[in-house]
Amino acid sequence: NGLRPARYSITNDGSVYMMSETGVIPDLNEADIVEKGRLGPGQMINVDLASGEFKDNIKIKSEIASRHPYGEWIARQRKDVTKLEASAERIYDDTTATFAQGTFGWSLEDIGMQIQDMAGSAKETTYSMGDDAPQAVFSERPHVLYNYFKQRFAQVTNPPIDPLREGVVMSLGMTLGKKESIYAVSEEGARLIHLESPVLNSEEMNKIKEFADASNGAFGQSTISTRYDLADGPAGIKSALDEICDAAVEEVLNGSEVLILSDLAADQSVLDTTSYVPPLLAVGAVHHRLIEEGLRMDVGLVIETGGAWSTHHFACLIGYGANAVHPYLALETVKQWYGQDRTQKMMEAGKLKNISLEKAQENYRNAVEAGLLKILSKMGISLLTSYAGAQIFEAIGLGEEVIDRSFKGTTSRIGGVNLEDVASETVMMRPEVANAKMKLINYGYYKPVPRLGEYHANSSDLAKLLHNAIGLDKKVNQLNRDESENDGVNPANAADYEIFKKSLETAPVSNMRDLLDFESDRPSIPVTDVEPASEIMKRFCTGAMSLGALSREAHETLAIAVNRVGGKSNSGEGGEDTIRGFDISDVDDKGRSSSFPHLAGLKNGDSANSYVHQVASGRFGVTPEFLVTAKQVEIKMAQGAKPGEGGQLPGPKVSEYIAGLRASKPGVTLISPPPHHDIYSIEDLAQLIHDLHSVNEKAGVSVKLVSSIG
Numbered sequence: 001n002g003l004r005p006a007r008y009s010i011t012n013d014g015s016v017y018m019m020s021e022t023g024v025i026p027d028l029n030e031a032d033i034v035e036k037g038r039l040g041p042g043q044m045i046n047v048d049l050a051s052g053e054f055k056d057n058i059k060i061k062s063e064i065a066s067r068h069p070y071g072e073w074i075a076r077q078r079k080d081v082t083k084l085e086a087s088a089e090r091i092y093d094d095t096t097a098t099f100a101q102g103t104f105g106w107s108l109e110d111i112g113m114q115i116q117d118m119a120g121s122a123k124e125t126t127y128s129m130g131d132d133a134p135q136a137v138f139s140e141r142p143h144v145l146y147n148y149f150k151q152r153f154a155q156v157t158n159p160p161i162d163p164l165r166e167g168v169v170m171s172l173g174m175t176l177g178k179k180e181s182i183y184a185v186s187e188e189g190a191r192l193i194h195l196e197s198p199v200l201n202s203e204e205m206n207k208i209k210e211f212a213d214a215s216n217g218a219f220g221q222s223t224i225s226t227r228y229d230l231a232d233g234p235a236g237i238k239s240a241l242d243e244i245c246d247a248a249v250e251e252v253l254n255g256s257e258v259l260i261l262s263d264l265a266a267d268q269s270v271l272d273t274t275s276y277v278p279p280l281l282a283v284g285a286v287h288h289r290l291i292e293e294g295l296r297m298d299v300g301l302v303i304e305t306g307g308a309w310s311t312h313h314f315a316c317l318i319g320y321g322a323n324a325v326h327p328y329l330a331l332e333t334v335k336q337w338y339g340q341d342r343t344q345k346m347m348e349a350g351k352l353k354n355i356s357l358e359k360a361q362e363n364y365r366n367a368v369e370a371g372l373l374k375i376l377s378k379m380g381i382s383l384l385t386s387y388a389g390a391q392i393f394e395a396i397g398l399g400e401e402v403i404d405r406s407f408k409g410t411t412s413r414i415g416g417v418n419l420e421d422v423a424s425e426t427v428m429m430r431p432e433v434a435n436a437k438m439k440l441i442n443y444g445y446y447k448p449v450p451r452l453g454e455y456h457a458n459s460s461d462l463a464k465l466l467h468n469a470i471g472l473d474k475k476v477n478q479l480n481r482d483e484s485e486n487d488g489v490n491p492a493n494a495a496d497y498e499i500f501k502k503s504l505e506t507a508p509v510s511n512m513r514d515l516l517d518f519e520s521d522r523p524s525i526p527v528t529d530v531e532p533a534s535e536i537m538k539r540f541c542t543g544a545m546s547l548g549a550l551s552r553e554a555h556e557t558l559a560i561a562v563n564r565v566g567g568k569s570n571s572g573e574g575g576e577d578t579i580r581g582f583d584i585s586d587v588d589d590k591g592r593s594s595s596f597p598h599l600a601g602l603k604n605g606d607s608a609n610s611y612v613h614q615v616a617s618g619r620f621g622v623t624p625e626f627l628v629t630a631k632q633v634e635i636k637m638a639q640g641a642k643p644g645e646g647g648q649l650p651g652p653k654v655s656e657y658i659a660g661l662r663a664s665k666p667g668v669t670l671i672s673p674p675p676h677h678d679i680y681s682i683e684d685l686a687q688l689i690h691d692l693h694s695v696n697e698k699a700g701v702s703v704k705l706v707s708s709i710g
Contacts, residue, residue: 006038007021007036011028012032016054021683042169043057045060076190077187077192079192080196082196084204085362086365088335088357090335098336101306102431107441107442107443109444110309115364116343120360121352122366124367126650132457134454135511138510138514145280145281145422148416149280149316150396152392153379154380160378160380161381170383171384171385172372173195173197174195175194176193178191178192178257179298191217195324197365198324198325199369201331201361208258219257220254221256223261227270228276228277234424236275237419241281241419244277245289248290260303261303262305275426278426280406283303283317283320303322304326310371312375314371318387320407334357335361337360338360372384393410394411394412395410397416397417398417399418401419457507465503469499470492470497471491537565547577548574548653559610560606560607563611564606573672575662576613581609584604614636615627615634615635615692616636621662621663624695627692635688635702635704636704648672649670654667685703
């Protein structure tokens with residue numbers, strides 16, 4: 001049952017009724033019911049059709065558990081790798097570590113944002129919504145292979161889990177070794193290496209290697225290097241993959257039960273002369289080759305790599321066949337970051353929590369694990385063992401050769417790069433090729449870096465061109481606008497708009513839509529046959545952006561402007577001020593209103609009320625008044641900007657005004673978890689729609705989902 005709701009009733013004639021909620025069967029007589037119950041997380045019921053016996057959760061599990069001495073089998077056969085304190089010993093000096101980071105595609109942002117947050121506070125970096133950088137296949141800068149993959153996620157019919165409140169049924173435990181057939185039950189099936197965490201450090205890797213000893217489990221183990229000579233050129237990646245896969249098959253046939261794919265370079269000289277097969281490409285190729293040979297269940301795959309540091313990287317590796325990951329360079333980078341003077345000074349100044357090096361490495365692992373749980377929960381999956389090898393991704397920009405080799409079954413709709421392209425892109429990251437002079441580059445993938453970094457569609461330069469076109473002077477504000485004519489707004493300028501338009505047309509390709517154009521097979525119809533602009537504008541909608549994500553001024557201005565042209569603005573989650581439910585009627589001849597003193601250019605009859613009012617899982621700002629003043633109510637099941645994620649408003653943005661609207665406290669981070677806690681089925685969604693109609697019978701109710709394959 002997992003986390004899906006279920007109720008059951010047993011009547012005096014022996015009938016058993018099960019439904020998602022009480023009341024589904026209207027004619028069921030309460031006087032006839034002899035027993036009622038509900039299924040909690042992980043519980044089940046069973047009706048034995050042969051004997052007619054009803055079995056509850058405890059009876060079923062007691063019966064199964066008593067069939068064999070499972071506990072004794074595990075005690076005798078299973079080897080456990082619990083979390084061990086990470087070593088403080090460095091594998092590289094700072095110069096070599098930085099060179100290695102560069103070859104694997106690390107940038108300054110990865111250390112300054114991700115490693116600092118993960119090691120310093122055991123949390124992933126919080127980003128603002130949306131991603132305006134080009135997709136990896138369109139980027140002019142090198143990208144790691146993971147960036148070509150997008151995670152898929154559940155919506156309604158297979159609802160997400162909340163990893164915070166429902167974590168009791170979730171587990172990241174993994175196993176290594178030869179797995180017994182699910183149809184056979186014997187003591188031999190317990191002979192496995194159980195990992196408490198899929199993220200391993202060097203001490204845990206050494207522990208696994210101890211189990212190769214004949215007196216300590218005798219688990220056959222072997223390591224295959226995924227590095228190849230730079231001199232082989234881009235074509236060398238194909239022969240390297242062949243050799244890796246052939247070696248993997250041979251090792252498993254020779255009795256290996258733990259296979260380690262490693263790109264670890266012993267020293268700078270190895271880094272200088274070799275490249276590597278990207279770890280995701282290597283694990284996918286080995287995983288599928290072993291499946292073809294009928295050997296995959298005979299071995300556990302461990303990826304020892306310098307090319308995994310963010311939670312998405314770990315999710316990709318596990319999703320394409322890895323049973324565990326040893327991120328040696330990420331842990332090395334934590335040590336390097338910890339030892340820097342800047343880090344120590346930030347700890348002394350209280351800007352970072354003062355922690356030990358061991359704690360920093362533990363924090364990093366905890367952050368990765370929390371991220372993995374969140375990724376699992378987006379798909380409604382409880383166990384990492386269920387996610388492993390499940391390939392719940394869509395590829396964008398990978399060609400048929402790459403997909404067929406390592407990612408069979410993954411959707412890649414537009415084709416794209418081949419194996420040699422992947423090899424070339426990998427080499428482009430090397431410091432000597434990138435002209436990095438032994439320093440990491442700031443690629444600007446997350447935050448724009450003017451002139452040097454990645455192109456961003458919503459750049460400050462583009463915004464300035466648009467401001468010029470509409471006559472907006474950013475030097476004018478609420479304090480000095482009275483001194484300026486027309487509140488400091490200049491006349492709109494068609495020439496400036498043409499410059500803005502031209503900059504859009506000549507901008508680098510960022511998304512698939514940039515490659516599309518209109519191509520008609522017929523002449524244009526007369527303009528007189530086209531609907532008037534006033535009718536067309538009714539179909540225009542703003543994105544759902546909450547008051548808090550946007551400033552009050554921006555949020556209200558958007559609503560007023562869209563209402564003027566007859567379009568539809570969306571409140572986003574977080575509610576709206578009750579004053580916005582009424583038309584503005586106190587505007588003076590200067591366009592000022594005492595009700596909205598922070599706005600200018602107003603007219604009597606303007607409305608700041610959003611057409612669409614959004615209801616999300618946090619229920620922030622959702623009051624009867626908020627619902628009855630809506631013309632349409634939108635149930636937010638998924639976010640467009642962060643698919644599969646819940647909304648999050650960082651504490652510093654939660655002002656007294658925002659906190660008042662959301663019935664919260666200033667400075668407290670507000671998170672809407674990915675799922676609606678009361679929507680675990682299509683019936684629950686129908687119930688919420690009914691409830692919203694009951695509050696506002698005139699409003700339409702819509703459900704916000706995110707488009708996905710199929």
